[in-house]
Amino acid sequence: MRRIGLAVVLAACLTLAPHAGKAQQAGRAYRIGYVGTPAPSAAFLAGLRDLGYVDGRNFAIDYRSSHGDVERLVDVIAELIRVPVAVIVTSGTPATLAAKRAAATVPVVMVGVGDPVEAGIVSSYVKPGGNITGMGGFGPELEAKRLSILKEVLPKLSRVAVFVNPDMGVYAAQLRAVRIAADALSLIVKEIPVRDAADLEPAFGEAVSARAQAVLVFRDPLMLRHRREVVQLAARHRVPGMFGSREIAEAGGLIFYGEDLAATFRRTASYVDKILKGAKPADLPVEQPTKFELVINLKTAKALGLTIPPPVLGRADHVIE
Numbered sequence: 001m002r003r004i005g006l007a008v009v010l011a012a013c014l015t016l017a018p019h020a021g022k023a024q025q026a027g028r029a030y031r032i033g034y035v036g037t038p039a040p041s042a043a044f045l046a047g048l049r050d051l052g053y054v055d056g057r058n059f060a061i062d063y064r065s066s067h068g069d070v071e072r073l074v075d076v077i078a079e080l081i082r083v084p085v086a087v088i089v090t091s092g093t094p095a096t097l098a099a100k101r102a103a104a105t106v107p108v109v110m111v112g113v114g115d116p117v118e119a120g121i122v123s124s125y126v127k128p129g130g131n132i133t134g135m136g137g138f139g140p141e142l143e144a145k146r147l148s149i150l151k152e153v154l155p156k157l158s159r160v161a162v163f164v165n166p167d168m169g170v171y172a173a174q175l176r177a178v179r180i181a182a183d184a185l186s187l188i189v190k191e192i193p194v195r196d197a198a199d200l201e202p203a204f205g206e207a208v209s210a211r212a213q214a215v216l217v218f219r220d221p222l223m224l225r226h227r228r229e230v231v232q233l234a235a236r237h238r239v240p241g242m243f244g245s246r247e248i249a250e251a252g253g254l255i256f257y258g259e260d261l262a263a264t265f266r267r268t269a270s271y272v273d274k275i276l277k278g279a280k281p282a283d284l285p286v287e288q289p290t291k292f293e294l295v296i297n298l299k300t301a302k303a304l305g306l307t308i309p310p311p312v313l314g315r316a317d318h319v320i321e
Contacts, residue, residue: 029058029059029060030058030059030060030086030087030276031059031060031061031062031083031084031085032059032060032062032085032086032087032088032272033061033064033077033080033081033083033085033087033088034061034062034064034088034089034091035063035064035065035066035073035076035077035080035088035089035090035098035099036065036090036091036092036095036111036112037065037067037068037091037092037221037224037225039063039065040061040063040089041261041262042262043261043262043263043264043266044089044111044265044266044269045269046269047265047266047267047268047269047270048269048272050266051269051270051273053273062080062085064079064080066095068222070098070167070168073094073097073098074098074101074102077095077098077102077103080103080106081102081103081106084106085106086106086107086275086276087106087107087109087272087276088106088107088108088109089108089109089110089111089268089272090108090109091112092112092221093112093113093116093121094221096108096110096116096119096121096132097119097120097121099132100130100132103131104131105131106131107131107132107275107280107281108131108132108133108134108281109132109134109268109271109275109281110132110135111134111135111264111265112135112137112219112261112264113134113135113136114136114137114138114173114174115136115137115138116128116132116136116137117136118173119173122136122286124286125285125287125288127282128281128282128284128285128286129282130281130282131281131282132281133271133281133284133285133286134268134271134287135267135268135271135286135287135288135289136286136287136288137259137288138259138288138289141177142177142244142257142258142259143174143178143181144177144180144181144184145257146216146242146244146257146258147160147178147181147182147185147187147242148181149242149255149257149294149312150214150216150240150255151185151187152309152311152312153240153254153255153306153308153312154213154214154240154306157187157213157214158186158187158188158213159187159189159210159211159212160182160187160189160213160214160215160216161189161190161203161206161207161210161212161214161216161239162175162178162189162190162192162217162218163192163194163203163223164191164192164193164218165193165194165195165220165222166193166195167195168220171218174218175191178216190207190210190212192206192207192210194222196222197222197225197226197229200226200229200230200233204233204234204237205237207237207239208237208239213239213240214239214240214241214242215234215240215241216241216242217230217241217242217243217245217248217253218244219243219244220244220245223243223248224245224247227245227247227248227251227253228251228252230248230251230253231251231252231253231300232252234252234253234254235252235304238304240254240255240304240306241253241254242254242255242256242257243255243256244258245258246258246261246293246295249295249296249320250295250297250320252297252299252300253297254296254297254301254306255294255295255296255297256294256295257292257295258292258293259289259292260291260292260293263289263290263291264289264291267287271284293317293318294312294315294316294317295317295318295319296308296312296313296316296320298321299320300320
């Protein structure tokens, strides 16, 4: 495990900014736990700064990662509870589920979770109950949009390979959404299991053998860690990809469509602020993202011999050339 250096986020603690609120006592400092991959985003830290929190003066972040080992997440959460921390921020569904098991009393703010109700993390968006709240998502609903964009880019698309980790039950709702959307678009879906990095090359080989004309890859810690290998294999097999992680498109994947995580992480900071001022997670409704991004890697499109239709290119929020 590691902590982020002082220059990044881990800091000694002094006092909160004067406008932080009556519930915060002068001279009081807070430790914030953070679990997930990647490390706390610049947007989250910027959100805290906007709310009067000064890195190195009035808060500290203890960062933990299980380095892709989902089974260790509960132990990682337990480490933070022993620090102790005032609130834990969990990035991703696996980390949030682990917090639900291990942190029954410590407030938890989630981010990057597809459908927290479907996953059993909260009772409802309006009344989450328990000790967890934060930013939900449109995980299942996004898959229909991702497939429709693929269909626009590849008008003759008829077969799509979906890479999924069968050990991650959190993707069940997304898979159901993919099947429904595929039926509506007259697409044949080939689900291919990818449990670890060793499965990546065989997965692309299976996709090609199944005559898949594109791959759909969910946002997954495994894919993020091995994104360079993912894009290299996609290029070698000349398979266009729709990815659930912007980082993969930036590394060379063809398309990313999903929530604007920078905006979502910035909003997450407001939940942390409210909880540190005394609010209870059970009383803070779960919010859904309102900003989404379409990223197209034109360099990759050219390498694949693809022409991105002008209407799709015109909707892109970011074009990589």
